[in-house]
Amino acid sequence: MGIEVWSAVLLPFLGTVLGAAGVFFMKGRMGRSLQRALTGFAGGVMVAASVWSLIIPAMEQSEHMGKLAFLPAFVGVWAGFLFLLLLDHLIPHLHLNSECPEGTSCGLGKSAMMVLAVALHNLPEGMAVGVVVAGWLAGNDSISAAGALALALGIALQNLPEGAIISMPLRSNGMGKGRAFGYGVLSGVIEPIGAVLTILLAAWLVPVLPYLLAFSAGAMLYVVVEELIPEMSEGEHSNIGVIFFAAGFTLMMVLDVALG
Numbered sequence: 001m002g003i004e005v006w007s008a009v010l011l012p013f014l015g016t017v018l019g020a021a022g023v024f025f026m027k028g029r030m031g032r033s034l035q036r037a038l039t040g041f042a043g044g045v046m047v048a049a050s051v052w053s054l055i056i057p058a059m060e061q062s063e064h065m066g067k068l069a070f071l072p073a074f075v076g077v078w079a080g081f082l083f084l085l086l087l088d089h090l091i092p093h094l095h096l097n098s099e100c101p102e103g104t105s106c107g108l109g110k111s112a113m114m115v116l117a118v119a120l121h122n123l124p125e126g127m128a129v130g131v132v133v134a135g136w137l138a139g140n141d142s143i144s145a146a147g148a149l150a151l152a153l154g155i156a157l158q159n160l161p162e163g164a165i166i167s168m169p170l171r172s173n174g175m176g177k178g179r180a181f182g183y184g185v186l187s188g189v190i191e192p193i194g195a196v197l198t199i200l201l202a203a204w205l206v207p208v209l210p211y212l213l214a215f216s217a218g219a220m221l222y223v224v225v226e227e228l229i230p231e232m233s234e235g236e237h238s239n240i241g242v243i244f245f246a247a248g249f250t251l252m253m254v255l256d257v258a259l260g
Contacts (some may be wrong), residue, residue, distance in 0.1 A: 004145050007152070008149055009196060011156040012159050012188070013189070015159030020163035036241040036244075039165065040243070041245065044249035046155075046221070048253045050217035055073050058214040058217070061209060076217070077221070081222045083219055124215075125194075126191035130194060130198025131198055131216055134202035154251075166184040170183055232244075
């Protein structure tokens, strides 16, 4: 795999690492307004990436189906939703808005479940990058190297707040900086693994690429609706989450069109 491929694979993970590193600069507890802003931004990026980088290319690649060109995207989105719904029920984890009690420290079990929650969210993101890179390597006309990098960069930007949302609350609840940073980094490890595995299976995946693009989009949209929107809207004066959602959405839209 060339440097462009490795850049696309590792960029999202780097975003998680940089976000988790915020724990070394924080003072005091992570404010609710900041957490809502970070969550809203992440949600906006994920929705835009799902539409511009995944669903639209899935339909473009199905144009030969005529009026049924929507079918692979329709099936893929539903499959992605149902897959994440199944994981949510089968694997015990905490939701992002679950916090440690005031004045107490997070135990190992609760911290591990917080990491697992974000890792579940990162799985479809890693698959999305892998699917797009696999399509580009296969010579798909609707996917370019710049487009793959744009998606990876957008997810990296979205992972900045995700890494912070894991490490900062753990630190503010009494965990050491190094350990809190480690948990944040660990939450993003599954992304490059999922991307590489998807690329290695490219020979089998390319024939059903439109379905897989839409599958990744459906899984990402499930995360936004199930976790991020409730988190960014919680409490009074939650419009800050909406504003940052719009900022994340438009930024990812610009990146995809300008670089794709």
